Amino acid sequence: MSNVTRLRHVLPMSPDINKAIADLDSAIARAVDAAKTAGLPQGLVVSLLHGHAHAQTHQMVTV
Template sequence: MSDVTRLHHALPLSPAINKAVTELDATIAKAIDAAKAAGLPQGLVVSILHGHAQVQTSIMVS
């Protein structure tokens, strides 16, 4: 996912947060690659990710 442009926060982020974001991105990319290699349909991968995003959004606005 190196072709993804990150939006930066208005304030500088700590190195720990930057490291966590980079690790999260890499882990998600590896999981997607593993799922595709295992034969999961791309639509299922997308729907699972979308479901997690909706849950996290709901938590943030609660």
């Protein structure tokens, strides 16, 4: 896991990183809102988000 960056060690974060975080957060919120509007069950939305989080965590610790 030597390629993992702990955010507390790089604070304060650059404006580019802050913008990327804000953009990611708003994109996720818009996608969740769109899924709910389309009638997807909340459990399915949560399970998809959890699956992506799990896959990204696995990639982070194995690469």
